[in-house]
Amino acid sequence: MMPTFPFSKNKPDQQHTSTIFAPSRRDFIKISSLAGGGLLLGVSFQCTGKGKTSTFSPNVYLSISTDNLVTIIAHRSEMGQGIRTSLPMIVADEMGADWARVQIVQAEGDEEKYGNQNTDGSFSVRMFYEPMRKAGATARHMLIRAAAQKWGVEESSCTAEKSMVVHAETGKSLTFGELAAEAQELELPDQESLQLKDSGSYKLVGKDVPIVDLEDMVTGKAVFGADVRLDGMKVAVIQRTPVVGATMASYDDKAALAIPGVEKVVPIKGSGNPPGLNKPLEGLAVIAGNTWAAIKGREALEITWDLGENASYDSRSQMESMLKSTLAEGRVRRNRGEFKTAKSTASRVLDRSFQAPFYAHATIEPPAALASYKDGKMEIWAPTQHPQWARDSVAEACAMEAADVRVNVTLLGGGFGRKSKPDYVVEAALLAKETGMPIRVQWTREDDLHHDFFHAHSAQRIVATLDAQKKLSGWNHHTVFPSIGATSNPEELHPSDGELGLGCIDFPFEVPHIRIETHESTAHTRIGWLRSVSNIHHAFAICAMMDEIAEARGVDPVEQALELLADDAKLDFAGEIEGDFGNYGESLEDYPWETKRLKNVIRRVAKEADWGKTLPEGHAMGFAVHKSFLTYVACIAEIARDESGTITIPEVHYAVDCGIGVNTDRIRSQFEGGAIFGTSIANTSAITLKAGKVEQHNFDGYHLARMPQSPKKIYVHLIDSSRKPTGVGEPPVPPLAPALANAYYKLTGKRIYQLPFSMA
Template structure:
């Protein structure tokens, strides 16, 4: 008799002895994880929307952003606790549901700390003020005589003190002051801000208790696996589900029609197999027979497309986006003219945890559990898809097993919600690795062309740059075919160079796949083009690349491109609050060079390369040391320096620097998605590999520049300078210029 039973991933690991490293060290993993922290609600008295205090003195702090390895569920509560004078050991962090009252919950764009640092300080200060007022009222004294310190309020004129728990009920009855009225601490008094506090999820992750998307299990839950159109906007022409329905455990086969209009956040059209377990659902899916209709994208070929874009940018002028001086005249008069073209491929996110979502629909209400970066977008889009009031959709955020921008798109949650509504029971939709790579919101490919003039002293007198890449807005409006100023602000049109004659141009690039944001977004291709070309110019001028960068950036100044016709986005923040300061850009480069043996004499086949990039309001410089031997490329060392303004948790910044550099190296060595006849050529880690341990350098170092400036981005800035630093190191080692990624196309990596 064949018996199919449901098996959690933890129980599978326990029974098989398999772990991510291939080795299980002593101890038994629990068969199922608790939803504590995911389903918890504040039990204490609410002092403001983010802070509650229980009678036993526990301070409950809401984490309204999604945790995907950055430590944000620790960092933002850490800020609140510091201003509140709470004892960190008596803090409980509770994951927020989707709720517009929290402000933006979209955890991407390296915005969590930079957008909410001051807000979280105000929330902590407001809570502290209310506790101090409650103590003053209890003792019938002036509030100026009451000071919160180490989880209690102390009376300055006596030995009296009251714990936060003792004051909670009285404080909660007070009117909450306006956040702007809060008196914030001096930085000299910080207890937690700037300290490397371990992440709050560390124990649960270590012990296997942490709840990720696949760990959600509800009573009577069913499982779905979906066969989707292999190309963008393909439709079901016909299908036969007879064999699929014969598979034991399969209960239903359901068409998921795509909504009319642009792709947006909508699910791809497909056929879902619903079963009592994931194995049966996937086995039934394999038995489906489906014919797909052609679309405007079913003949898309990525190689031909990139050839077309490269021809456009090299072939002639595009739309001018930023300009100063007379570039054409300066090029004509230059002592030396250097030109080069660069290409970068489509990329996939390929996070360790593929998309997964669980939904339950009862009447006019829906609940969703998902590892989502965008709980509010999920709430909004599920409500729209099911025609529900938005307040009737509850979104629970689990931990995310990686995301990199993919999980801010709610298409997989909509799939679960639509199927749950159809069958009348909870449904979990689990994407396979093949689904994840074949049906991603792909990072845009790019073609760039650069031409520069040098005078007899090797100084750049003219800079011409052209680019073409399918823009992200095309996913929501196919009529958008040219990069926005926001996209060009990510390292292409905002180069900080003092060159007297400069022009940046764009060409059209219609999208043929779903384009989405991926960690550091367009900074990836633009940093590769700019960083590689600067290195080429340095060698053409006979100058040290680091010194050439400093010369090209020029004097210390604050940048504003408005007088050059460019609408610089500055990542949505004002230049007054977040100035683009070239002194900081040069500072990270100088610190990088000082931290490595730059200029050392190396054995044949080895070389150092470096690059620098300003992204997400931070500056990062990266140096790579490589060895090329018998056609094999090995990255020996990676070093990075970041200036991200004031840092909340240095340990997490170092972790993100290390992770971001490895991510950038992985893309530089391996990352490429190809299309032929509209279909991806890659579908799992054997043909879309991520960096293996033997590819990762033995030496990885990160440095944080101390700063009192406003906090800026951390999660994404380490990635962009990596690829050009490696390519430049390859040139230093071999004399060979690589102008097309990935490097695995040119070497054995």
């Protein structure tokens, strides 16, 4: 199975359809360990390829027990985005279920049963909003029919509210539980004629609903990756190759084995070069009775490495050569008009280079996974964003059938793209199979920072031209960074179409001459995707450049953005883009690129932040606008410098059009958190490599924004919309860094061309 990148969730020739079905009780009990009589429904959410329908694949189950409890299977991974709450809310609301009588059960990883479970790319709500509504509506119709038949009344005279069907005329009512057994005997309603509620009658959708795991999280009961315990379980801490692709020449484990509690030392064969996205690095595992003994045992290992070709890698030198490469002509990926003409006739040329570093995900929960191998079957408990890929990768590494591997998904202590990659899960599985003992692999913080799948560092150069009337006449954007694809295939030297689709190729502004070029670079460490992926560096360069262009033209940057988005249009970039425009895996018919919606968020944020108002001495505002993951976002950040020179961020305003908002509280919380994640990217974090090794070891080297450095107030202004819902996990991140950089310029007169910049 190929990895599903966040920006290519399905092939363009595939369509999604969903149907509701009645599964057998045995099947349901098998998958959910739930028993008891009542109504059972499944949702089949299928990918239909060219001319053929894939096999029957129920994704989501819901059941109503006779004791009036609604159970909904959550098949997506929970990592802080609130999806274990948001998707069931949709089902419950359509049903008319009492939210207090809904329980959520987490699904194991199984593509045949649940379809796509890759929780990445901000698409859970986008993908499952309609199927969830249909599932809820189906259940409601069946419950109402059961009640109407019992009472001998018209179905249309009954309503379902608070887990009861009510007949208002007679005052009769029955709970869902009392109706469940009879509803189970009825035919499924015709899906085409299924009546869905209108959004105005929703009680949960569009409201602030507390997350279902809240109480467990504040009492320490929530179960994360390292919290599962099995009898006889051992802990493994692994010394991995310090340089990607290095191999172990020899090792001495005597001192490690002498440490009380250490039981075994087991080598893990790595994938070498290229490292791949789903394979473990070469390493030596110390297996002990407790975590501390394993940590100490690892410290006592003596290993001689053959460091291999990446041992001379220096990220600073690569940055220099990437910057230099942008001075030459590259591979043209988008062309409109003739940029060279614009340049030769320009009244002014702005030529600027931008740099951004490698970033680590640094989830506060480092990777951890527990595996138990018994009688030819592997059972895993892991905080994974992509349980199916974990399952397939384990099967491949352990030479087993996927059917013999079960992956249970715990809560994730942060994901941000790191925990889609299953390398740590495979480590646990290999060790469990090798030793016959249940093994929990525990990564330390140092392991996490040294061996991440990093967000690629990048160099960009933007050349902008103004004509005689000071209009923006030309835009030439060069971008170069090691591609994610290069982690598996070293031949991939240019950013992929998918990566360019993340906020670079779809430059939306009305400029007569556009030329977007890429250059070659190579990967010498593992490159992966991090919350909003290439949008991070693309939005930084584009939005910072636009601010500088506005200044050169003597116009306001907000006014300029509105001016350059020109008339309302649906952009398709037709005839301009070489290769595919991904549109985050959706067609432009279903999810058009609408300048009107972008202008709308720009106007809204300017109004809410009172852009242009007189600010106190030592304060300044910066603006940025960037659409990503099909969500339209505009951002204004205010910064302030006190007498001591300390800079703080008093306010951040976001205006957001993400279509229908399901759980508005979780939308806001994603933007609040995204602003702080963006502050780390802008201000504090960077990974560098020297002699092939990562130079940051813990949070004293890889800095994250702490409470005092974070924005004090984050206002999230949601556009009231009835459009299809789109993602909110990633879109807050890209515009934050350039908004801060632009504010910093206004405050200090100094332009920022390199991330991270320390505002302190």
